[in-house]
Amino acid sequence: MPLSVPDIYQKLLPKTNCGDCGHSTCLAFASMVVSEKIPLANCPHIDRARLPSAQQQIDAQHAAGKWTRRDMAADALQWAKERAASMDLADLPERIGGRLVENKGQQRLELPYFTATIVITPDAISRKDGEPLNRWEQVFIYNHLAQGGRRHPTGNWKGLVELPNTVSKMKSMRSNVEVPLIHHFAGRSSELIAAGRSIGGEVIQDTDAGADVRLLFRPLPRIPVMVQFWDADSQEAFGAEVKFLFDETITEHLDIESILFLSERLMQLLCDKKG
Template identity: 55%
Template structure:
């Protein structure tokens, strides 16, 4: 018989909400046991026989995936891989850039990524040293591969709000990318320039008039990002301002969620 959170709390746990397990209530502990496979042994008030009996029932429902918390990152990676499964790796350089090289006896795509390279093979994506990249970065790259875009950058730059269906993402961009960069580098444009160069940024300040800094980042061969920075001017009441600009072709290569991911990744590298 399967044990739901309610069953476990009502029929097995002592319902004292004593906190001896490290959780505020028996219901909270039951939720962790059912959805995240926390051991019942965390409750010090259960006898060994009860733990053994319930553990057998829990093991059966875990094996069926019943009531388990879904790993959303793993799901996203699975579907991203599915979306790119039919792609011939040898066709990718012409469409998204990079080059085909041989590693461990097989042909893989060597793709520049920020100031490094990744290797894309049929069985997965790895860093240049052979270690795996994060699941979120793998999803990002699989989406780029499957998106179908082939256009080279046009040199026509746009802010996120100029692309369709980005109203909510513009708010996220301000909160999670622009605000942290402003806080980190307000009054310190030299520090921002140093970090930008360290991760492969190319100084374009001379092309941006009143801006104190402008750096071009070649995130992927056909996905450039421009960061423009105006430092604070307290005597005139102006705060620092940061803006990320994207080539107008980017939506052919990435969806809006992926554009947000690369923006946050760039912020993390700079900060």
């Protein structure tokens, strides 16, 4: 028997809308399980005893194509690869950083990525340590190669709303990035610092913004991201808040969709979620 979104929501999920799965509500998560093939196990609160048989049912309906959406990640990846197809490997270190390395007679670019290294050849991108890159990571990396920017970061930070043509993305940024982080780290700012440091984040002691935590990440050499976090204050009846800041040059290096994918990946890494 196939499991529909209401079935999963009613029968399997705790309905607490805690956000620990990276989605703002249990219903949104159920919808992603059915249509986007997100594993049920991404909800850490699901009854583990019921997980294998439920996932088996869902796998069967995915295999039959029932309720699944067109594979948007595959489409986006194909588009991004086509965009990057004309890249000149030799041009990349100056444009986006990293270094060219000769390997078995073939040139490749080794590019820092969070605490890892990505290997870029004309045919593929992968992680040097053999860990997989998910398709959305590949999409924003290919788009970074294709975007053609050359400028180094200036240190002039902008919120997403201050970048051009981002109005339609603000809702996704809120629900897919900020809300899950707020749910995960409200009242736990020291855990945010530890999680940030574990993926290469640097604590910035700058109190001008009044944030409780400021973490500077360098996911890619030309693309720094600042995460500001204000923790909840029950006495002031003030809820936790998160804001991402980007260097003003980011749109020379990533298209707006890719800025969102990168932000989602950073959220997942901070919350220790599978991508």
